[in-house]
Amino acid sequence: MTLAVRSLPEGESTALEMLQALQLFRRWLREAEAEECHDPATMVLATATCDGTPSARMVLLKDCNDRGFVFYTNLGSRKAQELRANPQAALLFDWAKAGRRVEIAGRAEPLRAQEADAYFARRPALSRIGAWASRQSEPLGSRLHLWLRIARFTAIWATGRLARPKFWSGFRVIPSEIRFQEQGGPVRLVGTDDAVNPAGT
């Protein structure tokens, strides 16, 4: 049973409503961090080609502020190529233990280089090496080839020169609609009176 859904269709939502929805999302994410066995920042990202052929995959949410939802990827990947051609995207968070789901639709914008640089610099060394070594969405020639690339970039990292590759960056999904769903258990209010309709709509 869906207990609470808040839908904010483009054109009908006010900026204030969207800020409240983003606040509620961050609260649910914090609560999921305490409850879920899997990483609650895991989300499904759906994209589509210009002719509407869809595709979906898991990615990790790396930031959510009042401007939207940020993830990082290889810019040669299928998802990045599709988003550059068609910025419409959908995200889905599934927090099974809490019986909560959040569905988001919006437009993906590439991050500015400075923001991606700052995030890349904060990543653990192995993740930075992985970003250089991985040719995402391309068939892996052989494991040996991948290991050789990892060894090569580990050696470069050891000299302290592993800046963000130009082919790796992030996108921010700016939401036009956020739908909150809560299932099962006792009815509980899941947001401010304005942000969420507990009766479900």
Ligand SMILES: Cc1cc2nc3c(=O)[nH]c(=O)nc-3n(C[C@H](O)[C@H](O)[C@H](O)COP(=O)(O)O)c2cc1C
């Ligand atoms: C739990 C999980 C988290 C993932 N997070 C990311 C991520 O943040 N960025 C990314 O590019 N790929 C991530 N991946 C890999 C993608 O799901 C996907 O296989 C890869 O990015 C290629 O996708 P594409 O060819 O559709 O672009 C993740 C996979 C899993 C299972």
